Amino acid sequence: MPAAEWATLSGASRHESGSPYNPFLSHAFLSSVEESGCATRESGWLGQHLWLRAADGTLLGAVPCYLKAHSQGEYVFDHGWADAFERAGGRYYPKLQASVPFTPARGPRLLTRRGTDERVVRGALAEGLKTLTERLGVSSAHVTFAMDEDIEALQASGFLMRIDQQFHFFNRGYGTYEDFLATLASRKRKALKKERRAALENGIQIDWLTGSDLSEAVWDDFFAFYSDTGSRKWGRPYLNRRFFSLIGERMADDILLVMARRAGRYIAGAINFIGSDTLYGRNWGCIEHHPFLHFEVCYHQAIAFAIERGLSTVEAGAQGEHKLARGYEPVITRSAHHIPHPGLRHAVAQYLEGERQDVAEINSLLGAHTPFRKG
Numbered sequence: 001m002p003a004a005e006w007a008t009l010s011g012a013s014r015h016e017s018g019s020p021y022n023p024f025l026s027h028a029f030l031s032s033v034e035e036s037g038c039a040t041r042e043s044g045w046l047g048q049h050l051w052l053r054a055a056d057g058t059l060l061g062a063v064p065c066y067l068k069a070h071s072q073g074e075y076v077f078d079h080g081w082a083d084a085f086e087r088a089g090g091r092y093y094p095k096l097q098a099s100v101p102f103t104p105a106r107g108p109r110l111l112t113r114r115g116t117d118e119r120v121v122r123g124a125l126a127e128g129l130k131t132l133t134e135r136l137g138v139s140s141a142h143v144t145f146a147m148d149e150d151i152e153a154l155q156a157s158g159f160l161m162r163i164d165q166q167f168h169f170f171n172r173g174y175g176t177y178e179d180f181l182a183t184l185a186s187r188k189r190k191a192l193k194k195e196r197r198a199a200l201e202n203g204i205q206i207d208w209l210t211g212s213d214l215s216e217a218v219w220d221d222f223f224a225f226y227s228d229t230g231s232r233k234w235g236r237p238y239l240n241r242r243f244f245s246l247i248g249e250r251m252a253d254d255i256l257l258v259m260a261r262r263a264g265r266y267i268a269g270a271i272n273f274i275g276s277d278t279l280y281g282r283n284w285g286c287i288e289h290h291p292f293l294h295f296e297v298c299y300h301q302a303i304a305f306a307i308e309r310g311l312s313t314v315e316a317g318a319q320g321e322h323k324l325a326r327g328y329e330p331v332i333t334r335s336a337h338h339i340p341h342p343g344l345r346h347a348v349a350q351y352l353e354g355e356r357q358d359v360a361e362i363n364s365l366l367g368a369h370t371p372f373r374k375g
Contacts, residue, residue, distance in 0.1 A: 001049070003027040005059050009111040014254070014276060016114065021276035022107040024100040028250035029273075030064060036243035039101040044069035048096060048136070050128050052121060061121040062111045063129060063143075067136070068097045073238050075104035075318045076144045076164060076335050081351075085139065085344050096133055096141035102238040104166070104318040105273075105280045106333060109146040110153055122153035130157060130338055139344070144335040154336035160345070162335045162352050163359050165366075167321070167328035169303050169314035177304045180327065188371035192300070192326065199296035202262060206301060209257040210274075219244045221266045222257060225285025239283070258301045260286075260293060270298045272305070278313040279306045299326045321366065330366040332359070 006027040007013035014021040023029055039045035045066045052061040071079050074097060082092035098109050110122040133141045143154055155161055174180045181189050200206070209218060223241050247255060256279070260268040268286035272279050284298050302314045303326075316323055324330065337352075339345040 001027070001051075001062075003031075006062075008059060008113050009062055010114065010118070011108045012111065019108065020278070022105075022278075023251060023254040023273040023275055023280070024103050024105055025064070025107055025111065026251060026254070028254075029247065030100070032243055032246035032250060033101050033239075036240055036246055038239050038243050039066065044072070045097075045101050046094075048132065050098075050125065050132060052124055052128060058113075060113050060116050061125050063098050063109060063125050064100060064111075065096055065098045065129070065132075066101065067094050067138070069093050073102040074099060074142075074144060076142070076162065078142065078337075081344070081348055084347065085341075088343070090139065090341065090344065092139045094136075094138050096129065096136070096138055098129065098141065098143040099145065103282070104145060105282075105315055106145045106147060108150060109143045110150045118149075119153070122150060123156065126153045126157035126159070133338055133340065139339070139341065141338040142335065143337075145333055146335060148334070151334045151336055154338075157338075159336035159338050160349055160352055161356075162337060163356050164333045164335070165359055165363050166318060166331050166333050167316055167323035168331045169299075169306065169316070169328045171306055171310075171312050171314075174307045177300075177307055180303060180307060183373060184327070184371045185373050188325065192371075195292045196296055196300055199290065199292035199300075202290060204267075204290065204293065205261045206297070207257075207259045207261060208301075208305060209259055210255055211253050214248045214252045214255060214257065216245065216248075218257065218259070218266075219248055222259070222269045222271065222285070225266075225269050225287060226271075226283050227285070228287060229283075229285035256305060258297050258305075260297055262288065268293055268297055270301075272302060274309070274311075277311055278315055279309075279311050281314065281316045295322075295326060299323060299328065303327060324366060324369065325371055327371060329370055330363045332363055 010019040011022040012025045033039045048065045048067045050063040050065050054060055085092045110125040112118040112121040129141045227237050254274050256272040258270045259266045267288040270284040271282050281302050306314045316328055
């Protein structure tokens with residue numbers, strides 16, 4: 001798929017008008033995650049991207065989609081479904097996964113060409129996913145971290161809906177980080193100031209690196225942090241060193257590295273991706289452990305950058321109720337699931353009904369305990 005053609009799709013290019021730019025849907029990101037070997041047949045992510053073309057060949061829509069041999073790197077967990085189906089004699093893998101590999105960030109999944117009837121195109125893509133599931137003979141198709149308009153089209157095509165929860169920061173027109181702090185309850189505001197001071201003790205300084213700052217030496221440092229933390233979290237990091245070189249070449253202006261420096265060397269860092277209105281926090285790592293440094297590098301600095309750049313939102317990745325005390329608010333995320341097997345579909349539908357109620361109740365309770373001043 002040529003980059004110029006892909007860029008005509010919703011959210012896929014910063015330089016095209018239309019829906020907000022999402023860097024994870026760019027040709028640069030998706031090609032990098034494949035060409036680096038991170039998302040390939042060997043790693044269990046075989047590209048099965050779905051195109052919708054007009055009779056004259058014009059690209060009308062697409063779905064970034066992978067044939068999956070496992071459920072790792074998705075952040076919407078269906079291991080229990082797979083285990084139950086296989087214990088009952090079924091075969092859950094391979095399955096279709098419409099998502100951005102290793103990326104729990106919201107964004108369009110049924111991508112439409114600007115100027116088309118987007119509702120019609122989304123409906124056709126939703127039906128296309130069902131057709132592809134049938135033709136490949138796989139157990140199911142899963143569309144994760146989708147936008148509301150995608151979910152609407154998928155539900156109309158019979159997909160089951162699932163909800164989950166993340167924590168996002170919303171920039172309500174703050175001019176400075178101090179303006180944001182002023183909206184917090186006094187006790188919470190004092191706690192965050194104390195936490196930030198403690199994080200930078202021991203002579204730690206913070207650098208924002210983007211664009212031409214992203215040298216190979218900087219990537220070497222960050223990859224060391226990422227590998228150390230990723231090995232402890234997952235056993236093996238999902239992303240390899242070549243991936244970071246490729247995104248550094250292809251989309252450096254869309255990347256922010258927040259790096260912590262002590263005694264003349266970098267000791268920790270977090271990678272963020274910059275959309276047209278959202279900062280997306282992704283991976284973090286360190287080689288020295290200091291109290292509260294993780295919160296400073298990943299959450300406080302992201303808020304400060306978003307305010308300085310005039311970005312409306314910070315999406316801080318999957319899970320993490322600890323983000324609530326740091327100004328991030330609970331948000332519902334959505335996914336949709338096509339399961340042709342009647343028995344498995346019935347069981348999953350029952351499970352999802354109860355899960356939706358639980359997640360919605362927890363979301364409501366957490367929403368009442370944000371650190372902001374009441375009223």
